[in-house]
Amino acid sequence: MADVAERAGVSGQTVSRVVNASPRVDPETRARVEAAMTDLGYRPHRAARALRTGRTQTIGLVVSTLASVGNSRMLQAVADAAATRGYALTVVTLGADGDVAAAFERLAEQGVDGAIVLNEATARVRGADVGAAGLRLVVVDSPRDDRFGVVETDHAGGARSAVAYLLGLGHATVHHLGGPEASFAAAERERGWRDALSAAGVAVPPVVRGDWTSASGFAAASVLLESGATAVFAANDQMALGVLRAVAESGRAVPGDVSVVGFDDVADAADYRPPLTTVRQDFDALGARAVAALVDGIEVGTPAAFETVPTRLVVRESTAPARV
Amino acid sequence: MADVAERAGVSGQTVSRVVNASPRVDPETRARVEAAMTDLGYRPHRAARALRTGRTQTIGLVVSTLASVGNSRMLQAVADAAATRGYALTVVTLGADGDVAAAFERLAEQGVDGAIVLNEATARVRGADVGAAGLRLVVVDSPRDDRFGVVETDHAGGARSAVAYLLGLGHATVHHLGGPEASFAAAERERGWRDALSAAGVAVPPVVRGDWTSASGFAAASVLLESGATAVFAANDQMALGVLRAVAESGRAVPGDVSVVGFDDVADAADYRPPLTTVRQDFDALGARAVAALVDGIEVGTPAAFETVPTRLVVRESTAPARV
DNA sequence: ATCGGCTATGTTATCGTCAACACGGATGCT
DNA sequence: AGCATCCGTGTTGACGATAACATAGCCGAT
Numbered sequence: 107m108a109d110v111a112e113r114a115g116v117s118g119q120t121v122s123r124v125v126n127a128s129p130r131v132d133p134e135t136r137a138r139v140e141a142a143m144t145d146l147g148y149r150p151h152r153a154a155r156a157l158r159t160g161r162t163q164t165i166g167l168v169v170s171t172l173a174s175v176g177n178s179r180m181l182q183a184v185a186d187a188a189a190t191r192g193y194a195l196t197v198v199t200l201g202a203d204g205d206v207a208a209a210f211e212r213l214a215e216q217g218v219d220g221a222i223v224l225n226e227a228t229a230r231v232r233g234a235d236v237g238a239a240g241l242r243l244v245v246v247d248s249p250r251d252d253r254f255g256v257v258e259t260d261h262a263g264g265a266r267s268a269v270a271y272l273l274g275l276g277h278a279t280v281h282h283l284g285g286p287e288a289s290f291a292a293a294e295r296e297r298g299w300r301d302a303l304s305a306a307g308v309a310v311p312p313v314v315r316g317d318w319t320s321a322s323g324f325a326a327a328s329v330l331l332e333s334g335a336t337a338v339f340a341a342n343d344q345m346a347l348g349v350l351r352a353v354a355e356s357g358r359a360v361p362g363d364v365s366v367v368g369f370d371d372v373a374d375a376a377d378y379r380p381p382l383t384t385v386r387q388d389f390d391a392l393g394a395r396a397v398a399a400l401v402d403g404i405e406v407g408t409p410a411a412f413e414t415v416p417t418r419l420v421v422r423e424s425t426a427p428a429r430v
Numbered sequence: 431m432a433d434v435a436e437r438a439g440v441s442g443q444t445v446s447r448v449v450n451a452s453p454r455v456d457p458e459t460r461a462r463v464e465a466a467m468t469d470l471g472y473r474p475h476r477a478a479r480a481l482r483t484g485r486t487q488t489i490g491l492v493v494s495t496l497a498s499v500g501n502s503r504m505l506q507a508v509a510d511a512a513a514t515r516g517y518a519l520t521v522v523t524l525g526a527d528g529d530v531a532a533a534f535e536r537l538a539e540q541g542v543d544g545a546i547v548l549n550e551a552t553a554r555v556r557g558a559d560v561g562a563a564g565l566r567l568v569v570v571d572s573p574r575d576d577r578f579g580v581v582e583t584d585h586a587g588g589a590r591s592a593v594a595y596l597l598g599l600g601h602a603t604v605h606h607l608g609g610p611e612a613s614f615a616a617a618e619r620e621r622g623w624r625d626a627l628s629a630a631g632v633a634v635p636p637v638v639r640g641d642w643t644s645a646s647g648f649a650a651a652s653v654l655l656e657s658g659a660t661a662v663f664a665a666n667d668q669m670a671l672g673v674l675r676a677v678a679e680s681g682r683a684v685p686g687d688v689s690v691v692g693f694d695d696v697a698d699a700a701d702y703r704p705p706l707t708t709v710r711q712d713f714d715a716l717g718a719r720a721v722a723a724l725v726d727g728i729e730v731g732t733p734a735a736f737e738t739v740p741t742r743l744v745v746r747e748s749t750a751p752a753r754v
Numbered sequence: 755a756t757c758g759g760c761t762a763t764g765t766t767a768t769c770g771t772c773a774a775c776a777c778g779g780a781t782g783c784t
Numbered sequence: 785a786g787c788a789t790c791c792g793t794g795t796t797g798a799c800g801a802t803a804a805c806a807t808a809g810c811c812g813a814t
Contacts, residue, residue, distance in 0.1 A: 107770065117794050122772055132792060152541050153480035154770030157799050162477060164520070164540075171506065173697055178502035182495065185523050194540050196488070196520045199509045216488075216518050217476050320701035348701045373497055377644035377672045379703055431800065441764050446802055456762060478800030481769050756814085765806070776795075783788080 107148065114142040125150055156217065164194040165400060166213040166221035166241075170204060174318050175344065175372045176387070180224055180246065183393025191401050193219075200226075210241055220400045222246060225291055244400040244410075246392065247291045255399040255410040259392055261291050261369075264385035264417030265298025268339050268367045270306075271383075271419055276428035277337035277365065279308045281330050283323060283349060284315045285341040295341045295369060311335070316345045323348025331356050336364055336428055343368035343375045343384055350378055350424070361426035371420050381422035391415050431472065438466040449474055480541065488518040489724060490537040490545035490565075494528060498642050499668065499696045500711070504548055504570065507717025515725050517543075524550075534565055544724045546570060549615055568724040568734075570716065571615045579723040579734040583716055585615050585693075588709035588741030589622025592663050592691045594630075595707075595743055600752035601661035601689065603632045605654050607647060607673060608639045609665040619665045619693060635659070640669045647672025655680055660688055660752055667692035667699045667708055674702055674748070685750035695744050705746035715739050 111118045116139060123131050124139040131139075142148070156162045165188055172178050181197065188195040196216060198209045206226060213221050220242035243254035250256050272280045282299045285292025296313060303310045314329050316322030323345030330338055331353065340346035346368035353364050360366055360380055368375060371386035392415050402408040435442045440463060447455050448463040455463075466472070480486045489512055496502050505521065512519040520540060522533045530550060537545050544566035567578035574580050596604045606623045609616025620637060627634045638653050640646030647669030654662055655677065664670035670692035677688050684690050684704060692699060695710035716739050726732040 118770090119772075119795080120793060123793090126772085130792060135792080149539055151481070151770050152539065153477045153486060154799090155772075156477035157475070157481050157769090157801090158771045158773080160799080172502045172509075173506065175499065175502070178496045178499070178505075181502075181505070181521070182497070182523060185496075185521050189522070189536070194520050194536075196518045197505070197509050198513070199506060212513070212518075215473055215476065320698045324701050344698060347698055351701050351703045351705075354703055374644045374668060374671055374698070377648050377675050379675045379678055381675075442800090443765080443802075444763060447763090450802085454762065459762080475800050478769090479802075481771090481799090482801045482803080484769080758811105758813090760811080761809085763807085763809105766804090768803090769801090771799090773798090774796090777793085779791090781788105781790075784786090 107150075110139065110142045110146055110148045113146065114139040161219055161404075162194075162217045163192065164196055164216070164218045165397070165404075166216070166218040167195055167197050167224065168200065168206065168209045168213070168221055168226065169197065169224040170200045170226060172199065174342075175374075176342065176370050176389070177224055179372075179389040180393055183390045184222060184397055185393075186390075187394040187397035191397060193397070193401065214241060219404045220244070222396050222400060223248070225289065242400065242403050244396050244403070246396050247289075247294075249290060250412055252410060255396075255403060255412070257392060257396045257399060257411075257413045258294075258415070259291070259387045260414050260416050261294035262298030262301065264369060264387070264419070265295040265339065266302040267417070267419045268369070268383075268385050269299050269302035271421070272337040272339065272365060272367060272425065273302070273306050273308065275337070275365065275425060276430075278428070279303060279311055280337045280339050281311050281333065281335035282313050283326050283330065283338055283340040283345055284313045285345075286315065286317050292341050299339055316341070316348075318342055318344060320344045320348040320351075324352045327352030328356075331358070331364075337367075337425075338364060339367045339369075341369055343370045343372040343378075343382060346375075346382055346384070346424075347378055350380075350382075354379075360424050363429075365425040365428075367425060376422065378424070380424050383422045383425040384420055386418045386420050388415050388417070431474075434463065434466045434470055434472045437470065438463040485543055485728075486518075486541045487516065488520055488540070488542045489721070489728075490540070490542040491519055491521050491548065492524065492530065492533045492537070492545055492550065493521065493548040494524045494550060496523065498666075499698075500666065500694050500713070501548055503696075503713040504717055507714045508546060508721055509717075510714075511718040511721035515721060517721070517725065538565060543728045544568070546720050546724060547572070549613070566724065566727050568720050568727070570720050571613075571618075573614055574736055576734060579720075579727060579736070581716060581720045581723055581735075581737045582618075582739070583615070583711045584738050584740050585618035586622030586625065588693060588711070588743070589619040589663065590626040591741070591743045592693070592707075592709050593623050593626035595745070596661040596663065596689060596691060596749065597626070597630050597632065599661070599689065599749060600754075602752070603627060603635055604661040604663050605635050605657065605659035606637050607650050607654065607662055607664040607669055608637045609669075610641050611639065616665050623663055640665070640672070642666055642668060644668045644672040644675075648676045651676030652680075655682070655688070661691075661749075662688060663691045663693075665693055667694045667696040667702075667706060670699075670706055670708070670748075671702055674704075674706075678703075684748050687753075689749040689752075691749060700746065702748070704748050707746045707749040708744055710742045710744050712739050712741070 327349040368384035375382040692708035699706040
């Protein structure tokens with residue numbers, strides 16, 4: 107920086123002002139400084155700036171696992187949105203113990219300006235002393251809470267649309283293959299399913315649960331089939347994949363004997379066999395909103411927001427009218 | 431830090447020595463300092479340390495997309511390995527233009543100590559002036575190059591084992607659904623396939639290419655089927671998924687009429703229909719090696735290494751003996 | 755007894771940047 | 785003309801940590 111200042115014939119402070127786009131700089135001086143920066147290949151030193159300002163221009167992302175395709179998509183969306191806003195993104199995965207507090211601790215140590223928590227078991231985020239780490243937080247897919255911003259997909263709405271569609275096809279009822287109990291997203295999707303059934307005055311069958319993996323979907327499907335289900339709404343696409351296999355192996359056909367709907371609209375879902383009818387989540391919008399809420403909070407002090415991103419039912423070939 | 435020093439009755443320098451586990455500290459003093467740190471909830475300030483030492487304890491990860499399940503798995507493996515080594519991980523995704531140089535630029539600006547590049551089009555990494563950004567690099571799945579460390583899966587070996595297995599089943603030859611031309615991993619898998627066919631003295635059919643997505647696999651499969659293939663080796667699982675659907679829709683059966691093998695052993699592959707025979711990559715080992723190579727380079731100055739991680743063929747139900 | 759060498763600790767200067775304040779000159783108002 | 789303002793710029797010090805050097809006390813060897 108000193109070199110740049112000398113070359114441009116100004117003080118370091120003026121260089122700093124140019125870098126930070128301060129309005130109090132003569133256009134001509136600015137041009138000279140910028141030329142000097144280019145010539146010398148000058149790059150501001152983030153650590154020094156962070157030391158001085160207390161801001162690192164970095165946000166953290168806490169995620170339990172990237173094995174689920176949905177989380178990966180979200181990560182990508184968040185990474186892109188953060189880059190657009192000029193923030194670096196550092197990723198912290200939770201250990202097998204799912205220790206959110208430890209993750210916050212690590213992020214605090216790195217001095218991130220804020221963090222986004224993906225889809226984490228609610229109780230854990232609440233339990234982790236948010237204040238202790240002093241992190242500004244935006245939580246994705248978590249119950250509303252004034253202590254941090256919340257951005258969510260309209261899980262319940264998406265679920266309702268899926269169930270309504272199946273009922274409209276003439277199915278007597280719709281069975282649900284739910285996600286893990288601790289998950290807010292899973293709970294919301296289940297709620298939407300339940301509401302839609304109740305609204306239609308239809309019997310609500312018992313829920314079977316998986317852990318988001320296709321293997322758990324496969325395992326759970328046998329229970330569903332024994333109970334004579336003709337329509338299954340799975341809480342995500344990967345579990346639906348497991349169901350698809352289980353149905354086929356039981357000698358039944360999708361959608362002839364059983365209709366199946368998933369949630370997420372993962373890239374592969376269009377090539378499942380048959381191509382899966384599913385509820386599309388707009389991960390990019392979700393990521394962008396989460397980053398926007400966090401960055402606004404950091405830079406402008408905007409209070410914790412609450413936002414919902416809508417879904418859309420994508421009808422493919424895994425659903426058909428009920429047998430008459 | 432000053433507070434801690436005062437409370438422990440020592441100088442700041444001694445606190446620093448305790449934090450950095452210097453051996454030149456009296457055990458009793460160390461205990462006193464540690465107690466003071468705990469009491470005061472002291473946390474070292476990374477930016478300040480980075481300013482003084484020039485090290486940020488952060489590594490970057492450059493990845494083109496996280497849409498591919500393999501990349502996501504790698505990211506997770508790298509994140510975990512980095513955390514274990516005490517490094518933060520910042521993720522940079524490439525824009526649609528795939529501008530590696532820009533990604534390096536961003537990482538250099540953030541002052542990472544080094545970076546890992548995932549599976550990127552070789553020419554791009556070479557083209558990007560590595561020296562300019564002055565980054566220490568480890569590249570995953572890229573041709574050997576003395577300018578940076580290279581860690582790779584034994585793609586060719588895995589491909590050979592898959593092809594040999596299919597030939598052993600009595601198939602006259604094995605068709606290949608390759609990945610994008612620019613990909614090193616794709617080229618290696620193709621090479622392994624070709625070598626195995628040649629070694630067996632079998633005709634080498636023309637390669638059909640996809641872009642790693644299941645949709646591209648589905649599209650490519652029709653060509654394969656028209657050419658009368660009875661055994662297909664797909665360059666990854668997701669493309670194999672597309673093939674599975676295409677075969678079924680053409681009225682043929684897997685593995686009755688056509689055997690299909692994938693590559694990666696993605697979590698879902700066991701629940702494809704039928705469960706997919708595939709070549710398992712050890713993503714965790716790969717990630718750990720990449721991080722180890724990078725961190726050793728940073729901390730010890732170990733010269734650029736070259737390592738290969740073996741694969742294993744996982745036989746499931748998508749392969750069967752050829753019709754007689 | 756002297757001295758070199760070791761151990762545990764303290765002192766000083768510095769990393770690159772920016773906030774706060776200072777200052778000279780131009781402008782506008784009365 | 786006199787005074788208050790504003791503008792563009794410079795000067796100084798501090799953010800928190802550590803490297804390099806300095807020091808005091810102790811040991812054993814000559």
